[in-house]
Amino acid sequence: MRDAAFVRGGETLVAPISLELLDGERLARTFSTAREAEIAALMACGVVRASSGTVFIGEFDPRIQPTQCKQLATCVPHEAVASEFATLDEYVEYRAALWGIPRAVALERAHAALERLDGLHEAFSYPLAGALIGRPKLLVLDRPQAAYARAILSAAGACAVFSTHLVAREARAFA
Numbered sequence: 103m104r105d106a107a108f109v110r111g112g113e114t115l116v117a118p119i120s121l122e123l124l125d126g127e128r129l130a131r132t133f134s135t136a137r138e139a140e141i142a143a144l145m146a147c148g149v150v151r152a153s154s155g156t157v158f159i160g161e162f163d164p165r166i167q168p169t170q171c172k173q174l175a176t177c178v179p180h181e182a183v184a185s186e187f188a189t190l191d192e193y194v195e196y197r198a199a200l201w202g203i204p205r206a207v208a209l210e211r212a213h214a215a216l217e218r219l220d221g222l223h224e225a226f227s228y229p230l231a232g233a234l235i236g237r238p239k240l241l242v243l244d245r246p247q248a249a250y251a252r253a254i255l256s257a258a259g260a261c262a263v264f265s266t267h268l269v270a271r272e273a274r275a276f277a
Contacts, residue, residue, distance in 0.1 A: 106155035108141050116141045118155055123262040125239065128255065130265045130273035136245065139266035140180060143244035146264050147175040159240060173201070175240040176233040190216070190228050197232040211235040218257040222250050230257060240264065248275035 108116040116138050123129055133139040144150035145157055148164025148171040157164055159171040187193040191209060198208030215231040222230075226247070233241060234257060241258050243265040255263060255276065267273040 103146060103152070103158075104156045106145055106152035106157050108145060108150065109153040116145065119145075120155075121146075121264070123240065123264060125262055126260045128263045128265075128277060130267055130276040132267045132270050132273050134268075136180070136268060139268060140244050143177055143179070143242050143264070143266045147177040147240065147242040148172070149177060173236065174238060175242060176236060176238040177242040177244065178229045178233050178246070180245040187228075190224070190231065193228055193232050194235060197235055201236045203235055208235040211237070215257050219253050222253055226250055226254075230254060234258070237261075242266075243276070245272075246276065248272040251275035 103119050103121050105118040105120055107114060107118040119131075119142060121129055121131070131142070133142060141150055145152050148157060148159050148168065151165055159175045162170040162174070164171040187196065190212060194208050194212040195205055198205055212231040212235050215234045216227055219227040219230055238261050240262045243254070243263065245267060246254060246265055248271065263276065265273070265276040267276070
């Protein structure tokens with residue numbers, strides 16, 4: 103992201119942000135409000151378009167090449183949709199269909215991720231396991247809990263991780 107900002111209705115919701123992550127790097131940033139943190143996370147993975155500045159995921163521009171960006175980056179929102187599904191397998195099947203990943207492969211990867219996330223409540227582990235089935239190069243976390251940092255970063259493996267936070271102490275756990 104280079105000077106990426108988000109403006110809506112004349113109000114700057116996210117001031118210009120510049121960041122660059124290479125494979126395996128971790129970066130945690132604090133923001134003033136939950137809304138700002140959420141929008142920054144969504145911009146970082148190309149879900150929300152920056153009003154100004156540039157965002158590239160790998161060599162791809164999410165405005166022009168959204169499919170390629172979705173194959174490289176994934177976001178775990180603060181309020182993940184995994185809770186809307188009765189089981190992990192149903193959620194993983196949903197995510198697999200979005201990304202065109204064979205069901206059996208997706209389930210195998212999700213269950214392997216869950217083993218690394220042992221001890222995390224399913225409200226946190228299911229969305230993470232679902233996000234990791236596509237083997238992303240970038241994992242974006244919106245306001246994850248510091249108590250889970252070690253397990254989350256371990257499960258993320260070699261992919262780059264960008265996380266948004268409201269409290270500096272929480273951010274330090276993910277840096």
